[in-house]
Amino acid sequence: xxxxxxxxxxxxxxxxxxxxxxxxxxxxxxxxxxxxxxxxxxxxxxxxxxxxxxxxxxxxxxxxxxxxxxxxxxxxxxxxxxxxxxxxxxxxxxxxxxxxxxxxxxxxxxxxxxxxxxxxxxxxxxxxxxxxxxxxxxxxxxxxxxxxxxxxxxxxxxxxxxxxxxxxxxxxxxxxxxxxxxxxxxxxxxxxxxxxxxxxxxxxxxxxxxxxxxxxxxxxxxxxxxxxxxxxxxxxxxxxxxxxxxxxxxxxxxxxxxxxxxxxxxxxxxxxxxxxxxxxxxxxxxxxxxxxxxxxxxxxxxxxxxxxxxxxxxxxxxxxxxxxxxxxxxxxxxxxxxxxxxxxxxxxxxxxxxxxxxxxxxxxxxxxxxxxxxxxxxxxxxxxxxxxxxxxxxxxxxxxxxxxxxxxxxxxxxxxxxxxxxxxxxxxxxxxxxxxxxxxxxxxxxxxxxxxxxxxxxxxxxxxxxxxxxxxxxxxxxxxxxxxxxxxxxxxxxxxxxxxxxxxxxxxxxxxxxxxxxxxxxxxxxxxxxxxxxxxxxxxxxxxxxxxxxxxxxxxxxxxxxxxxxxxxxxxxxxxxxxxxxxxxxxxxxxx
Amino acid sequence: xxxxxxxxxxxxxxxxxxxxxxxxxxxxxxxxxxxxxxxxxxxxxxxxxxxxxxxxxxxxxxxxxxxxxxxxxxxxxxxxxxxxxxxxxxxxxxxxxxxxxxxxxxxxxxxxxxxxxxxxxxxxxxxxxxxxxxxxxxxxxxxxxxxxxxxxxxxxxxxxxxxxxxxxxxxxxxxxxxxxxxxxxxxxxxxxxxxxxxxxxxxxxxxxxxxxxxxxxxxxxxxxxxxxxxxxxxxxxxxxxxxxxxxxxxxxxxxxxxxxxxxxxxxxxxxxxxxxxxxxxxxxxxxxxxxxxxxxxxxxxxxxxxxxxxxxxxxxxxx
Numbered sequence: 067x068x069x070x071x072x073x074x075x076x077x078x079x080x081x082x083x084x085x086x087x088x089x090x091x092x093x094x095x096x097x098x099x100x101x102x103x104x105x106x107x108x109x110x111x112x113x114x115x116x117x118x119x120x121x122x123x124x125x126x127x128x129x130x131x132x133x134x135x136x137x138x139x140x141x142x143x144x145x146x147x148x149x150x151x152x153x154x155x156x157x158x159x160x161x162x163x164x165x166x167x168x169x170x171x172x173x174x175x176x177x178x179x180x181x182x183x184x185x186x187x188x189x190x191x192x193x194x195x196x197x198x199x200x201x202x203x204x205x206x207x208x209x210x211x212x213x214x215x216x217x218x219x220x221x222x223x224x225x226x227x228x229x230x231x232x233x234x235x236x237x238x239x240x241x242x243x244x245x246x247x248x249x250x251x252x253x254x255x256x257x258x259x260x261x262x263x264x265x266x267x268x269x270x271x272x273x274x275x276x277x278x279x280x281x282x283x284x285x286x287x288x289x290x291x292x293x294x295x296x297x298x299x300x301x302x303x304x305x306x307x308x309x310x311x312x313x314x315x316x317x318x319x320x321x322x323x324x325x326x327x328x329x330x331x332x333x334x335x336x337x338x339x340x341x342x343x344x345x346x347x348x349x350x351x352x353x354x355x356x357x358x359x360x361x362x363x364x365x366x367x368x369x370x371x372x373x374x375x376x377x378x379x380x381x382x383x384x385x386x387x388x389x390x391x392x393x394x395x396x397x398x399x400x401x402x403x404x405x406x407x408x409x410x411x412x413x414x415x416x417x418x419x420x421x422x423x424x425x426x427x428x429x430x431x432x433x434x435x436x437x438x439x440x441x442x443x444x445x446x447x448x449x450x451x452x453x454x455x456x457x458x459x460x461x462x463x464x465x466x467x468x469x470x471x472x473x474x475x476x477x478x479x480x481x482x483x484x485x486x487x488x489x490x491x492x493x494x495x496x497x498x499x500x501x502x503x504x505x506x507x508x509x510x511x512x513x514x515x516x517x518x519x520x521x522x523x524x525x526x527x528x529x530x531x532x533x534x535x536x537x538x539x540x541x542x543x544x545x546x547x548x549x550x551x552x553x554x555x556x557x558x559x560x561x562x563x564x565x566x567x568x569x570x571x572x573x574x575x576x577x578x579x580x581x582x583x584x585x586x587x588x589x590x591x592x593x594x595x596x597x598x599x600x601x602x603x604x605x606x607x608x609x610x611x612x613x614x615x616x617x618x619x620x621x622x623x624x625x626x627x628x629x630x631x632x633x634x635x636x637x638x639x640x641x642x643x644x645x646x647x648x649x650x651x652x653x654x655x656x657x658x
Numbered sequence: 659x660x661x662x663x664x665x666x667x668x669x670x671x672x673x674x675x676x677x678x679x680x681x682x683x684x685x686x687x688x689x690x691x692x693x694x695x696x697x698x699x700x701x702x703x704x705x706x707x708x709x710x711x712x713x714x715x716x717x718x719x720x721x722x723x724x725x726x727x728x729x730x731x732x733x734x735x736x737x738x739x740x741x742x743x744x745x746x747x748x749x750x751x752x753x754x755x756x757x758x759x760x761x762x763x764x765x766x767x768x769x770x771x772x773x774x775x776x777x778x779x780x781x782x783x784x785x786x787x788x789x790x791x792x793x794x795x796x797x798x799x800x801x802x803x804x805x806x807x808x809x810x811x812x813x814x815x816x817x818x819x820x821x822x823x824x825x826x827x828x829x830x831x832x833x834x835x836x837x838x839x840x841x842x843x844x845x846x847x848x849x850x851x852x853x854x855x856x857x858x859x860x861x862x863x864x865x866x867x868x869x870x871x872x873x874x875x876x877x878x879x880x881x882x883x884x885x886x887x888x889x890x891x892x893x894x895x896x897x898x899x900x901x902x903x904x905x906x907x908x909x910x911x912x913x914x915x916x917x918x919x920x921x922x923x924x925x926x927x928x929x930x931x932x933x934x935x936x937x938x939x940x941x942x943x944x945x946x947x948x949x950x951x952x953x954x955x956x957x958x959x960x961x962x963x964x965x966x967x968x969x970x971x972x973x974x975x976x977x
């Protein structure tokens with residue numbers, strides 16, 4: 067296992083950054099070989115802004131979308147990827163929307179100087195990512211205007227994703243919550259509007275008030291808190307506060323075996339089931355060099371598309387209920403039930419099947435699956451027609467959604483919006499088309515787009531996408547190839563029983579795999595899919611052990627929540643609810 | 659003496675009838691909604707769930723009657739009483755059948771009804787105000803603006819009927835409809851009246867004072883137990899009230915062939931109640947400002963035009 071796969075891949079061409087404007091000793095950007103062949107360059111903190119500005123605005127680069135910023139605590143890593151690698155690494159992940167090409171910029175930081183310049187002036191959506199890194203790693207960003215903790219409470223001691231922070235409850239003393247602490251925590255929540263800069267001393271307008279929507283509120287789709295500043299019912303400012311659903315999935319990833327982390331991924335976006343397994347297992351397979359059999363790939367696509375329908379149905383019902391139409395949510399949940407029955411028949415589980423495995427899927431399709439899937443394909447289109455006339459043509463619904471929560475394509479890219487939210491602004495960016503994975507290139511489907519980028523468009527696109535998903539499922543049904551559903555790779559499958567009983571060379575790997583779990587070769591990989599709500603990326607770092615060294619989960623919901631303030635100012639309180647509903651987020655997907 | 663006793667008995671009977679009807683309506687609404695929404699609705703307690711009302715009542719009576727410490731206690735308690743009282747009082751003038759009803763031939767019957775519905779908004783505003791909670795306040799504010807705006811053309815809409823009959827007496831109005839129901843000559847008075855009526859009862863699509871998706875429960879967010887129960891009963895009582903007054907003004911009251919008058923009256927009211935519930939199952943909720951401009955810019959001109967045309971026709975000697 068000592069041979070790194072990254073050795074085998076030729077380093078990609080060096081991206082030359084134009085000469086730095088600042089004086090000093092410029093460190094030339096230096097490439098790093100990665101398992102996934104995504105171009106990765108090392109830069110230094112002084113040249114970061116310059117480099118990112120270049121990548122974003124230069125015609126030849128045009129990396130308009132900041133996909134993710136994260137950090138890695140490198141202090142315990144044995145397989146250092148690059149000579150520049152220091153104690154911590156900042157990782158900037160950008161994407162070119164025209165062809166889906168990705169690029170990573172890495173910044174080394176030493177333990178005694180954990181500071182980098184903020185990227186907010188270049189990419190507005192860097193804001194929350196930088197707050198998250200401050201929260202999780204304790205890295206400061208110079209010039210950030212509101213560098214507060216974002217997922218953990220302000221009172222938290224330490225930075226959880228550092229390697230020296232404990233990860234299990236048993237590693238710390240028993241949890242106690244004395245009344246004084248409880249009260250202090252509750253009071254701390256009251257300080258949020260002031261901390262977020264909503265209250266300024268000059269503003270003593272008696273007409274304005276601050277109202278808290280959530281964390282418990284019927285229309286917030288989970289535990290989200292929106293601090294809203296109102297004049298009458300008109301919104302002056304909104305500050306979303308997240309972290310109530312934070313479970314530390316990334317930290318948990320560092321102590322699970324590669325295999326046993328799969329069920330945790332299901333619960334990230336809890337309405338999209340196996341869709342979450344998809345990028346994770348694809349990433350691990352890439353690290354381990356496993357090829358997935360064609361049948362397993364097709365099964366994955368089919369299940370992912372069924373879950374796309376399930377997720378869009380839930381979105382549709384709840385969104386429509388948010389604007390006050392009470393009935394459709396019951397109809398769509400009936401439809402969702404049918405889809406879940408399909409999932410249950412195939413996976414034996416409903417919401418969180420964890421059906422994907424490293425190297426394939428857990429089991430073959432059951433007998434008679436095709437008839438049931440066919441029945442579902444015949445059933446749903448008529449229902450979608452009904453929703454079209456019942457909701458989308460309703461005049462009150464139109465009045466509530468057309469022109470509400472509009473954003474342009476440029477704004478969408480600035481805020482890192484992907485998925486239907488981006489396509490509603492007229493950009494036909496679908497990762498399944500632009501960078502086909504798992505065999506999506508063999509299937510015919512269209513990318514529905516809309517032009518205005520308002521709530522109505524976003525709802526309409528989801529309805530259209532369900533039809534496209536049905537088309538994909540129909541093709542899966544027709545083209546389902548025969549063959550195995552699991553790869554025969556030793557890291558994916560148990561060793562053949564007969565061989566284990568006969569020779570020591572198979573017995574030892576079997577023993578290791580069964581007791582420790584598979585040892586995945588060291589390397590780094592980012593694996594992206596078009597999830598139900600947008601791009602879902604898993605950045606996996608393997609240090610050549612049985613556990614991931616770092617699991618970074620980039621979720622679409624997190625990115626999309628950030629745009630709420632920008633598109634809600636000046637709208638009415640009721641519009642805010644429509645906007646929130648149309649954005650389609652799941653709080654577990656935001657907080658992870 | 660006998661007359662007083664008789665009207666007292668009638669009053670108690672009507673009061674009990676309305677309360678029971680309103681309570682029954684909560685059950686009927688849930689079953690009907692269930693039917694329209696492809697689900698069952700309450701069907702476990704008693705035969706087909708009919709005892710659900712009893713269960714609900716037990717629940718609501720035994721819940722903690724909690725007054726928030728930050729609320730203005732006196733007004734907070736008075737508000738639901740005002741709402742329920744005014745709605746029930748308005749029933750006094752409804753003619754339930756020939757010679758039935760508490761005071762159907764009151765000469766200002768229609769004005770009394772309008773007055774009572776106007777008063778009930780005070781309960782809602784005061785509830786929102788005295789709760790001292792931001793969500794309740796927003797609900798109360800919405801209620802004030804909505805009710806006042808919609809009352810304007812509600813009052814103007816019924817003037818058409820008053821012009822045709824020359825009376826505010828509801829019994830006279832019913833009697834005038836033996837030949838033709840007023841819904842035909844006064845269709846454009848009926849339409850705004852019904853819409854305003856829905857708004858008065860705070861029913862979807864005009865339930866903005868509650869606006870659960872934005873405001874939690876709007877003006878009654880802070881209420882619990884029987885105080886909430888009073889708002890709840892008042893809402894259903896006002897559905898019955900608006901349905902009955904619509905029937906009286908525009909659908910010939912108890913008039914109808916073959917069946918006894920009381921049955922006709924009940925049937926007509928039942929149809930309107932079902933319509934109210936269907937609205938709730940079918941429509942989304944407009945935004946606050948859309949609701950206001952709908953009222954002022956569409957409904958009010960429509961009502962005024964209806965009045966002008968009615969007046970012109972009467973002057974011209976037609977009808």
